[in-house]
Amino acid sequence: DQQVKQNSPSLSVQEGRISILNCDYTNSMFDYFLWYKKYPAEGPTFLISISSIKDKNEDGRFTVFLNKSAKHLSLHIVPSQPGDSAVYFCAAKSEGAQKLVFGQGTRLTINP
Amino acid sequence: KAGVTQTPRYLIKTRGQQVTLSCSPISGHRSVSWYQQTPGQGLQFLFEYFSETQRNKGNFPGRFSGRQFSNSRSEMNVSTLELGDSALYLCASSLEGARGYGYTFGSGTRLTVV
Numbered sequence: 001d002q003q004v005k006q007n008s009p010s011l012s013v014q015e016g017r018i019s020i021l022n023c024d025y026t027n028s029m030f031d032y033f034l035w036y037k038k039y040p041a042e043g044p045t046f047l048i049s050i051s052s053i054k055d056k057n058e059d060g061r062f063t064v065f066l067n068k069s070a071k072h073l074s075l076h077i078v079p080s081q082p083g084d085s086a087v088y089f090c091a092a093k094s095e096g097a098q099k100l101v102f103g104q105g106t107r108l109t110i111n112p
Numbered sequence: 113k114a115g116v117t118q119t120p121r122y123l124i125k126t127r128g129q130q131v132t133l134s135c136s137p138i139s140g141h142r143s144v145s146w147y148q149q150t151p152g153q154g155l156q157f158l159f160e161y162f163s164e165t166q167r168n169k170g171n172f173p174g175r176f177s178g179r180q181f182s183n184s185r186s187e188m189n190v191s192t193l194e195l196g197d198s199a200l201y202l203c204a205s206s207l208e209g210a211r212g213y214g215y216t217f218g219s220g221t222r223l224t225v226v
Contacts, residue, residue, distance in 0.1 A: 043202055043217030089154060098168050102155040
């Protein structure tokens with residue numbers, strides 16, 4: 001039972017354009033959402049997070065949007081840079097839980 | 113400051129054997145969590161330890177076990193290895209638990225079962 005889903009295994013975007021990565025969840029008890037970025041042979045690194053009481057959080061080129069009614073979140077990267085090429089995981093957490101539930105990941109490729 | 117250190121980085125084992133993986137958290141971090149990453153499955157939560165106590169456990173068979181020592185270092189053990197156990201095993205450390213930027217992953221141990 002996949003509670004967090006990233007339905008696009010891969011995404012290709014031209015350098016300088018916007019990258020939009022999507023994530024859907026099913027568990028309404030999730031109250032905190034995160035995005036991680038992973039390069040090959042490295043562990044995931046934290047990018048940005050959002051609490052369920054917000055609908056948007058911005059950090060430099062990265063913005064996360066949360067639509068609670070649709071149980072959907074997205075990560076926008078503007079402008080996209082070659083160094084953004086990596087696998088992106090969305091993750092969710094329930095209040096009081098000490099574990100993250102991850103999606104399957106989306107491989108983002110930024111083309112020059 | 114030093115990050116999360118996992119050893120060994122790579123491991124090849126034969127079916128039926130057992131294996132122990134090690135994770136040294138960031139100094140001062142008391143929570144250590146373990147995840148299994150396989151292609152197409154994302155990261156699956158195995159268990160979380162805090163101050164030597166297991167607080168959470170994921171949906172994995174009893175062949176997967178772990179422990180945490182008084183210095184917060186953690187080990188994960190898999191007994192009677194199966195081919196399907198081949199995966200990247202990641203640990204993450206934090207001061208208290210799973211929350212944002214303070215939840216830091218190591219580079220993982222790549223286990224191959226043949």
